[in-house]
Amino acid sequence: MSIKYAILGILAERDLHGYELKTNFDDKVGEFWSLNFGQIYSTLDRLEKDGLVTHDRQAQDKRPDRKIFSITKKGRIILTQWLSTPISKVRALRDEFFIKLVFMDKDNPAAVLDLIEKQKMLHLKHMNRLTRRKVALKSKICNRDTLPTELLLDAGLFHAEADIKWLTLCETKIKTEIKRKE
Amino acid sequence: MDRSDEKTEELTMIELRHAGRKFRQGLREVKALSDVSLVIRKGEFLSIMGPSGSGKSTLLNLIGGLDRPTEGEVILDGRPLHGITDDQVTLLRRRHVGYVFQFFNLLPLLTACENVGLPLLLDGLPFSKVKQKAEALLEKVGLAERIEHRPDQLSGGEMQRVAIARALIADPAVLLADEPTGNLDSHTGEEIFLLLKSLNDRGQTIVMVTHDPKAAAYGSRIVTLKDGHPAQDICIGED
Amino acid sequence: MNLANLLRHISLKHVKLQRTYMLLAVSGICLGVAAMVSIDIVNKSVLQSFAESIDHITGRAALEITGAESGFPEELLERVQNVPGVEYAVPVIEASANLSGGSERAFMILGVDVLQDYKIRSYSLNDETTDIPDPLLFLAKKDSILLSQTMAKQEGIVIDQEIEVQTVQGIKKFKVRGLLNPKGPAKVAGGDIAIMDIFAAQAAFGNAGSIDRIDVSFLPGEKLDTMEARIRKVLPEGYSLDTPTGRTRQVAILLDRFQKSMRFIGFMVMFVGMYLIYNAVSISMVQRRKEIGILRALGAKGGEIIALLFAETCVISAVASVVGIGIGLGFAKLSVGIVAQSITDMYLKTSVTALTFSWTILFRDAAFGILASLIAAAYPAVSGVRSSPISMILPLAPTVNGFKLSRKLMAVSVLLLFLSSVILAAYGMAASDSAIRTTGAIFASALLLIIGISLLTPAFFYRSLLIFRHFLAPWLGAGGRLACINLQKNVSRNGVAVAAIFFSIALYVCSANAMHSLRVSMFDWIDSIIRADILISSGNPLVVGGAQSIPMPESLAKEIEKIPGLQSVEPFRKSSLDYGGRKIMLEIFDVALRMDYCPGMFAEGSKEEVVQLVPGQDNIMVNEGFAARYHIKRGDTLVLPTPDGPVRFGVAAIVVSYTSDSGIIWMDINTYRRLWRDTLVDCYEVRVKEKKDIPAVRQAILDRLGKNRHLFALPALEFRNEIKKIMESSFLITHAVNIIVLIIAGFGIVITQLASVLERTREIGVLRAIGMKKNQVAGVVIIESALIGTVGGFLGAAAGLLLGWIELEGFFRLDYGASIAYHIHYASVAWAIVLSAGLAALAGFYPARRAARINIVEALTNE
Numbered sequence A: 001m002s003i004k005y006a007i008l009g010i011l012a013e014r015d016l017h018g019y020e021l022k023t024n025f026d027d028k029v030g031e032f033w034s035l036n037f038g039q040i041y042s043t044l045d046r047l048e049k050d051g052l053v054t055h056d057r058q059a060q061d062k063r064p065d066r067k068i069f070s071i072t073k074k075g076r077i078i079l080t081q082w083l084s085t086p087i088s089k090v091r092a093l094r095d096e097f098f099i100k101l102v103f104m105d106k107d108n109p110a111a112v113l114d115l116i117e118k119q120k121m122l123h124l125k126h127m128n129r130l131t132r133r134k135v136a137l138k139s140k141i142c143n144r145d146t147l148p149t150e151l152l153l154d155a156g157l158f159h160a161e162a163d164i165k166w167l168t169l170c171e172t173k174i175k176t177e178i179k180r181k182e
Numbered sequence B: 001m002d003r004s005d006e007k008t009e010e011l012t013m014i015e016l017r018h019a020g021r022k023f024r025q026g027l028r029e030v031k032a033l034s035d036v037s038l039v040i041r042k043g044e045f046l047s048i049m050g051p052s053g054s055g056k057s058t059l060l061n062l063i064g065g066l067d068r069p070t071e072g073e074v075i076l077d078g079r080p081l082h083g084i085t086d087d088q089v090t091l092l093r094r095r096h097v098g099y100v101f102q103f104f105n106l107l108p109l110l111t112a113c114e115n116v117g118l119p120l121l122l123d124g125l126p127f128s129k130v131k132q133k134a135e136a137l138l139e140k141v142g143l144a145e146r147i148e149h150r151p152d153q154l155s156g157g158e159m160q161r162v163a164i165a166r167a168l169i170a171d172p173a174v175l176l177a178d179e180p181t182g183n184l185d186s187h188t189g190e191e192i193f194l195l196l197k198s199l200n201d202r203g204q205t206i207v208m209v210t211h212d213p214k215a216a217a218y219g220s221r222i223v224t225l226k227d228g229h230p231a232q233d234i235c236i237g238e239d
Numbered sequence C: 001m002n003l004a005n006l007l008r009h010i011s012l013k014h015v016k017l018q019r020t021y022m023l024l025a026v027s028g029i030c031l032g033v034a035a036m037v038s039i040d041i042v043n044k045s046v047l048q049s050f051a052e053s054i055d056h057i058t059g060r061a062a063l064e065i066t067g068a069e070s071g072f073p074e075e076l077l078e079r080v081q082n083v084p085g086v087e088y089a090v091p092v093i094e095a096s097a098n099l100s101g102g103s104e105r106a107f108m109i110l111g112v113d114v115l116q117d118y119k120i121r122s123y124s125l126n127d128e129t130t131d132i133p134d135p136l137l138f139l140a141k142k143d144s145i146l147l148s149q150t151m152a153k154q155e156g157i158v159i160d161q162e163i164e165v166q167t168v169q170g171i172k173k174f175k176v177r178g179l180l181n182p183k184g185p186a187k188v189a190g191g192d193i194a195i196m197d198i199f200a201a202q203a204a205f206g207n208a209g210s211i212d213r214i215d216v217s218f219l220p221g222e223k224l225d226t227m228e229a230r231i232r233k234v235l236p237e238g239y240s241l242d243t244p245t246g247r248t249r250q251v252a253i254l255l256d257r258f259q260k261s262m263r264f265i266g267f268m269v270m271f272v273g274m275y276l277i278y279n280a281v282s283i284s285m286v287q288r289r290k291e292i293g294i295l296r297a298l299g300a301k302g303g304e305i306i307a308l309l310f311a312e313t314c315v316i317s318a319v320a321s322v323v324g325i326g327i328g329l330g331f332a333k334l335s336v337g338i339v340a341q342s343i344t345d346m347y348l349k350t351s352v353t354a355l356t357f358s359w360t361i362l363f364r365d366a367a368f369g370i371l372a373s374l375i376a377a378a379y380p381a382v383s384g385v386r387s388s389p390i391s392m393i394l395p396l397a398p399t400v401n402g403f404k405l406s407r408k409l410m411a412v413s414v415l416l417l418f419l420s421s422v423i424l425a426a427y428g429m430a431a432s433d434s435a436i437r438t439t440g441a442i443f444a445s446a447l448l449l450i451i452g453i454s455l456l457t458p459a460f461f462y463r464s465l466l467i468f469r470h471f472l473a474p475w476l477g478a479g480g481r482l483a484c485i486n487l488q489k490n491v492s493r494n495g496v497a498v499a500a501i502f503f504s505i506a507l508y509v510c511s512a513n514a515m516h517s518l519r520v521s522m523f524d525w526i527d528s529i530i531r532a533d534i535l536i537s538s539g540n541p542l543v544v545g546g547a548q549s550i551p552m553p554e555s556l557a558k559e560i561e562k563i564p565g566l567q568s569v570e571p572f573r574k575s576s577l578d579y580g581g582r583k584i585m586l587e588i589f590d591v592a593l594r595m596d597y598c599p600g601m602f603a604e605g606s607k608e609e610v611v612q613l614v615p616g617q618d619n620i621m622v623n624e625g626f627a628a629r630y631h632i633k634r635g636d637t638l639v640l641p642t643p644d645g646p647v648r649f650g651v652a653a654i655v656v657s658y659t660s661d662s663g664i665i666w667m668d669i670n671t672y673r674r675l676w677r678d679t680l681v682d683c684y685e686v687r688v689k690e691k692k693d694i695p696a697v698r699q700a701i702l703d704r705l706g707k708n709r710h711l712f713a714l715p716a717l718e719f720r721n722e723i724k725k726i727m728e729s730s731f732l733i734t735h736a737v738n739i740i741v742l743i744i745a746g747f748g749i750v751i752t753q754l755a756s757v758l759e760r761t762r763e764i765g766v767l768r769a770i771g772m773k774k775n776q777v778a779g780v781v782i783i784e785s786a787l788i789g790t791v792g793g794f795l796g797a798a799a800g801l802l803l804g805w806i807e808l809e810g811f812f813r814l815d816y817g818a819s820i821a822y823h824i825h826y827a828s829v830a831w832a833i834v835l836s837a838g839l840a841a842l843a844g845f846y847p848a849r850r851a852a853r854i855n856i857v858e859a860l861t862n863e
Ligand SMILES: Nc1ncnc2c1ncn2[C@@H]1O[C@H](COP(=O)(O)OP(=O)(O)O)[C@@H](O)[C@H]1O
Pocket: B023, B024, B025, B030, B031, B032, B050, B051, B052, B053, B054, B055, B056, B057, B058, B059, C391
């Protein structure tokens, strides 16, 4: 899975301890992908086993020592390799909504249309949220590189738009079907 | 009751009361809009969505006084658009409405600066006074370098930004945009929306017509039209 | 303020960036104004030159007494002199003369009372004249003459030189006693003038004992009205008493018809100019539709846009008018000579030396140009602005032909045509003195006809296109079909171009047919009245019309008769008299003899009656124009002034005669000699026994009689040719105007096609992209133009034929009084149609080139 590569990517920038790693992850891709600490630590363990990541101990005043993780040479090679390979697997259509469509009541299209409408509104609201984040991101003056985040937001917007367009098409086709039957 | 009414009055920029618009095409009568009641508040960024032919442009034209309803009434910033002469409506449009069209509609013979200043020139101001403001606006929309260019020397996005600057020159109460990015690619379109959004953040009331959900998502409120009638009205609060 | 903004920021850009288009739009009004200005200036200059020469000649005289042209007895002078309040009354003789030999220069001789005349007229002798001639010496020697310095210099004549001058008595020698500075009378006629003592002048140029005119000046403080009344009391009836300005007015009346018809021509040019402006404005409305829509959407009021368009039209037409004035002055300079020659040939001797500049004329014509433009712009501007702003921003639907093809318009046009034909029918059926038989009625009908057809052009054009598409287009391949489709797309605009062509071709066909009919009638008439073989005259080969000849003595007839091979010699005398304030031409000949061998053309009455009633008796014949003007029928009587006072004459017949448009009276020579005691002859008409002898007889006449006088002996054929030349030169202006009108109509096509090419840039780009050749694109445009021209040509030819008849009726029968049969000139009709198609195709060349040069990539990328 690509959590592994995400962690490698973050560590490639600089060395971090576990908590920092989590916030950094959320900052970059949190909108689409939420992880808990458990997942992060188990992944780090696996990476260490494979020799892609190592750690140093850092002493703290009152608390136990902190592990500072860093990427190894082998880890960097693996990461570069991954980054330069395109994804061959196309997004699969196994949306929950699609399942609902399959099992919809053929004699009561009005309910389906209603569902579609509601779904569209949800998508729109989602898009609105994403847009507002994007606007905020653009207007915020910060020296951090926000481009990847922005691109991610765009991806979300385009996917939502595609869904809305698809839903609209569903709506139209169902309606014509109803008309044809009458 | 009275007090709350007063309060909404204060906040209302545009109000449509049972507005409808019929077109006669030969013997056939087309109802482009029917019984639309809508209140648009000051500072709102309203997106009007709907498939093509649903009456979006017709609605916008009613709001901007480019067209008149066949039923009902339209009130713009406390000024009714009914019961007054065409010249009076024209004056309202000149001073209180900024229009941005899908096809830019710049005058091809005029420079960017002159195009922007046109509404004030129409109002009788000398060009020397208009020029400064027009240049400032062009700078604001990021066209400081294009002040003396004619439309045929500008890209689509630049033309639309000139059109937005033109719409803003008279400090209009409301900015109306009809598919402002219908002719632009996504990236250029996004820049236009960001520009509109930033204007809205500074308090400009905007009504934008679009059939593009990405565009509509910039609004603080989205109204969808279906067959000449509002179907959905989503207000997106600051959640 | 507002308007100024719009003008500066929008209209100016159009002028700057669309120059060709503006230039064409301007040229119509420009040429229209030019034509009007030149015609008005020439007209004014002609009158002004008459007024000035009358002024110079009359000097201080406040009143002039004139009788019949052949003078009145001297004893009258004394009577006038004795009227209380009269300061001076001096006699004057005016005669025309020619220098013999050299340039044969024609000039005027003023015979005056040398001892008195300086009191009324100012003469100034050249300083170079060493010894100022003693008036008594001048008097004592009958051969004394004073020449204007201008003429002397040009002819190389010096003081004391002897010059040979043709007189009634033949060639005589005169001695130049002095030269006159160009001042007073010496300025008249550009200096073609000489002064003689009145008695010497009488002897040489007229009848002894009779004078032409008495010039009268008053004592200080005397009023014109009272003096006029007092003098009139001592004058017998038939003498006219007039002020110098009054005399100018008489000339104006004489030239009235000529000047009116010239003005009318100028107006016609303006009218075509209006088509062009209308065309330009309506096209600019189409082109600027979107611009206007945007302005409206941004908050420009409808009124403001209309004001803008009007202001634009105003400014453009003002500029065009100013340029037009410039061109008009140029035209005037070029044409004044031609006009003066025409007037000299047809009315009376004119020598216009300088153009009279008049601000009033310039302002009036410029104002007219601007007004015409505004009228032309009114409909397209107002109707263009009336539609709603949004519909104007949207792209124009391909077939918006709306109003132009509407039933309403058709109905209006049919109504106008119906009205026109009703008027014509009423005119045709009405009695000759009915109220409807007026120029006004006939021109109302013509105007209705023109406007009616103009409104009908789009519909007619549309039908023609359908026919073309069906029958002709297949022969022309894709180009033909495409041209047809393109034209159908905007029938209303193309209809205006068709209308412009229609109008100019109608004008051309109309004038060609009217001229042709005039020619035919004129020659028929000449044939009917001049059956002589040789015409002998002196001073001027043509004695008809306004040409001045030097009369010959009666005795010459005897000498001519001596030449062998002659059948008859008939005298002809030409004079004029004052009747009802007009100068009426008096033509005198031996009626009995003439009727013997000439058929004559009678409107009322017959040859037999005339032969019975006229010779030697107090009966006369008058021409149709005279009869119509004064409502005279056969058998009526009228009183004419004679030197011995008024005499009542009976009208024996109404005849056809075209020599003058102010009225003609025919009188028997015996009657004339008895009453006027004038035995001079202007022309001898000689018949030869054997036609083959004509050259020999002519030579014999010149040999025998040409020694002591300069004679012209024209065979009838040459005479006809001379007449033809005069006619053709009088048509010259009409020809020029026809050409201008055709050019303007051609501009109309250029504008229309240019606009249409501009409008379909994208479409042409697509056609080029899918493989249409440049030549094909250009070909389509040229076919379109030719189609517009042909349709206009057909309409114009049809209307022109009708208008030609109307012109003859309106201008000639009613105004001129001459009935002229209508003769259709088929060649001109065919030529007009070919011309319209050819001209239109030619006009299409520039737009075609523009179309062919369209850049494909740009055409496809532009919105
Ligand atoms: N000027 C007009 N004449 C006739 N019908 C019109 C006119 N303008 C708009 N319509 C009709 O009104 C309906 C709504 O048009 P419009 O407001 O332009 O739709 P939208 O902008 O949503 O695509 C359409 O069915 C259209 O055909």
